[in-house]
Amino acid sequence: MADNILEVKHLKKYFKTNRGTLHAVDDVNFSIRKGETLGLVGESGCGKSTIGRLILGLHSATSGEILFNGQDICKADAQQMHDLRRQMQIIFQDPFSSLNPRMSISEIIGEPLIIHKMVSSRAELDKRVLELMDVVGLSQRLENSYPHELDGGRRQRVGIARALSLTPQFIMCDEPVSSLDVSIQAQVLNLLKDLQAEFGLTYLFITHDLSVVKYFSDKIAVMYLGQLVETSASDELFRNTLHPYSQALLSAIPEPRAHHKMQRVKLTGELTSPINPEPGCRFAKRCLYAAPYCTGQDPTLQDFGDNHFCACFRAEELRKEAAGIEE
Amino acid sequence: MNFMTTITTTTIVKRRKKKSQFVMVWERLKQNRLAVAGLVILSVIVLAAIFANLLFDYEAMAVRQNASIRLNPPSSEHWLGTDEVGRDILARIVFGARISLPVAFATILIAAVIGGLLGAIAGYGSRTADNIIMRIMDMFLAIPSTLLAIAIVATLGSSIRNLLIAIAVSNIPPFARIIRSSVITIRNEEFIEAAQAIGANDRRIIFKHILPNAMAPMIVQATMCIAGSVLSIASLSFLGLGIQPPTPEWGSMLSNGRQYIRVAWWVCTFPGIAIMLTILSLNLLGDGLRDALDPKLKN
Amino acid sequence: MENLLEIKNLTVEYHTQGEIVHAVNGLSLNLRQGESLGLVGETGAGKTTTALSILQLVADPPGKIMGGEIFFDGVDLLKTKKSLLRSVRGNKISMIFQDPMTSLNPVYSVGFQIAEVIQLHENCSKEEARRKAEEMLEMVGIPKERYEEYPHQFSGGMKQRVVIAMSVACSPQIILADEPTTALDVTIQAQVLELMNDLKEKLHTSLLLITHDLGVVAQVCDRVAIMYSGEIVEQGTIPEVFDHPAHPYTIGLFGSIPTLSMESTKLTPIEGQMPDPTELPAGCNFSPRCPYARAECHSKKPGVTRIPGEATHELRCFALGWEQPDETLMEVIKRGR
Secondary structure, eight states, rough: TTTEEEEEEEEEEEETTTTTTEEEEEEEEEEEEOEEEEEEOOTTSSHHHHHHHHHHHSSSSSEEEEEETEGGGGGOOOHHHHTTTTTTTOSSSSSSSSSSSSSSSHHHHHHHHTTTTTTSSHHHHHHHEEEEEEEHHHOGTTTTTTTSSSSSHHHHHHHHHHTTTOOEEEEEEEEEETTTTTHHHHHHHHHHHHHHHTTTTTTEEEOOOOOHHHHHHHHEEEEEEEEEEEEEEEEHHHOOOSHHHHHHHHHSSSSOTTTTTOOOOOOOSSSOOOOOOOSSSSGGGGGOOOOOBBBSSSSOOOSSSHHHHHHHHOHHHHHHHHHHHHH | OOOGGGSSOOHHHHHOOOOOHEEEEHHHHHOOHHHHHHHHHHHHHHHHHHHHHHHSIHHHIIIIIOOOTTOOOSSOOOOOOOOOTTTBBHHHHHHHHHHHHHHHHHHEEEEEHHHHHHHHHHSSSSSHHHHHHHHHHHHHHOHHHHHHHHHHHHOOOOOOOHHHHHHHHHHHHHHHHHHHHHHHHTTTTTHHHHHHHTTTTTIIIIIIHHHHHHHHHHHHHHHHHHHHHHHHHHHHHTTTTTTTTOOHHHHHHHHHHHHGGOOOOOHHHHHHHHHHHHHHHHHHHHHHHHHHHTSSSOO | OOOEEEEEEEEEEEETTTTEEEEEEEEEEEEEOOOEEEEEEOSSSSHHHHHHHHTTTTTTTEEEEEEEEEEEEETTTTOOOOOHHHBTTTEEEEEEEOOTTTTSSSTTTHHHHHHHHHHHHHOOHHHHHHHHHHHHHHTTTTTTTGGGGOOOGGGGHHHEEEEEEEETTOOOSEEEEESTTSOOOOOHHHHHHHHHHHHHHHHHOEEEEEEEEEHHHHHHHHHEEHHHHHEEEEEEHHHHHHHOOOHHHHHHHHHHEEEETTOOSSSOOOSOOOOOTTTTOOOOOTTGGGTTOHHHHHOOOOOEETTTSSSSOOOOOOOOGGGOOOOOHHHHHHHHO
């Protein structure tokens, strides 16, 4: 499709470790349309952050393609990568460690402008930095403060201002609110949403929190041990959850309501290691519905209509079963 | 997308005055009483060394021998007494500082620059570079530093220049280790990734992001090492391998006074106290600096 | 039922160079036998300080318990002797910390660490302690064959199970759990919460669960206390508070969290930040951020009032007593969630 800003094809990233090859990202495909938000959901160690780093060229892929506006990031040389960075930016999870403690707020926000020579004078730089601080709701008097003098929410706003400074088309948000307090979380989420509407930004929103993703994303991709297990439009996924792992993930979220006790946990055991994985469904060992044929060969993403894809051998069967019970 | 120009920033708010890093470090250091004490002692010693010529006549009091006043105890005329050939001990200590302190500072400067550079290359560069550099450093670390310095001076002959080289060389490995480990820690911080994501090149990352954050352990290590260096100079002179007589030097004064300790305690006690005070003040200052340089520690 | 733990007017301050941090300001709280109470608040609200004060583990200096009483089984822990306090710690009141990685000693096997706690408090033989420790491991769902293994051989969720086993080993009367599942993944968190629910029923232990996650509280607790700037601003049973939150802060908190059952597309966050704990406002601590605040709120501290018509629902807010009530606020409270 022409309006895809980002297309990821057969992306793989293996790390060599002492205990074998770690399949951090294993044959992942997805695309994001301009102006949309894709939520990439998974637990720690599933490879979601690695995907983000690969897209920004902070890691190099083992194989596969990442097309940004049609240009392959994996093949870009240093100069091309430098130019690409003006169009895509990142907001980090931890606003404590992602800001250089020895630089003032204005230096941090202004740095990208200096690197990319987007301002011609000191006065212009100052003006732009103040404008950016205004955009993200930071008071101007904080201009000369240092990161450790700010609280988490304000620091995250600094990170957002830095990402915005190059006027990118695409921003990767790597758990941008998970280290913030609840009331601050909502402020930052709303800010990100407003900025998207105002500047037509495209987001890749990486998180472990399905409830945040539901609020925030147009499309959702659920990831387990380096592979996508289910992708779909946001409402569709919550209405019609197909993959047993997505179901388990959903049922595990404690709802803040009285008279709404958590359902039975549909998961046993813990995350298995992505080092030298055996062929077959990687979730099979923890899956309540696993059948003998789930191991031995890899499941692929199957189309279930409405752009809803799921990588489970038994998805069709289970869906019918569930529908049968409901009827 | 040219959104930034459309937003007007008309609100004029009273902005906080920008404080430089130096001022902030100084303000924090000031609150540490022990560090201030260290700084005061050190300043007194440095000032005395600088203005030594105004205080004493070098030839008359620190070098010329005067048998009539040998081994005089402390008195109003000679505050700290005189030594075995009738030289004023206070004058010799003050002139001795003119040797010990500059040599110590110079050795640490050399060691810090070379060690820092090697450590930065080892920490930020390839694995091979890291391995080669650090194994060589390990070899040096395996030899006791005093022994290494003795060997160097013994081979090259004893002069101030050779003393400087000897002590500098033996101080390089600890610097390289410290800088390497802090560079490795900092390299894995998220703000380095953030810098890469906005397109900063390696040079900018090293000089703007890594080194300023690695300065704190480096400065602390330097203050501690100066103390060690003062001691090394004194030990080498004590062994007769450092500064040659009649040039006054704390170590050799200590060494000479040793023979008279039963009849004239002041001859070796006061040079010893001078060494101790210098090292103590540098250590206090180093401790204070370590806390003051950490931007995360408030107040 | 009688109160097992009763905190009255607890005030804790941290004295750092020239500044006084008001961490806990006149907090009163009680916990009954077999009950689980959720203490909810954001970073810096004073939750952890409150828990540490109960066991008098607040680091002094800089921390100082300035006043108040903490009655446990009729004895004021703040006035009791050190030796008695030691027998209470870990034995009658045990604590689970947030980070399972750091609360286990890496050089001892997990079984040994549990057995050690048992031996320390129950004066029993080594063999007996070992047998009991194995029982504890089985109880939290770890096969006893793993007794000899070391903490690094366990995953995060498993480690937290070991910590829980340790804390219930001496069948304490109260467990203080400080964010026990925050460091865990959601699916693992669900397993640990289920385990805690099971144990609670089996052992009839009282639980003080400290968390920032309202969802966790709803799943585990009977009652909830909402903390803001060192004070409890609202407390009541789960249905009372979750169905009809009445304090503007609690209302704001619920508006801030995206939930699965939520249909709206925009969150309604609380504007502004928590007040600086070194300079608390003159009036109600929440007044600078409160959309309903009136002049009175900015100058006077509100007391605690029971909400009419509800059994245990208490509130620290002026709004319910106003002669001319705030229409919007009343509407919001009535509508509930």
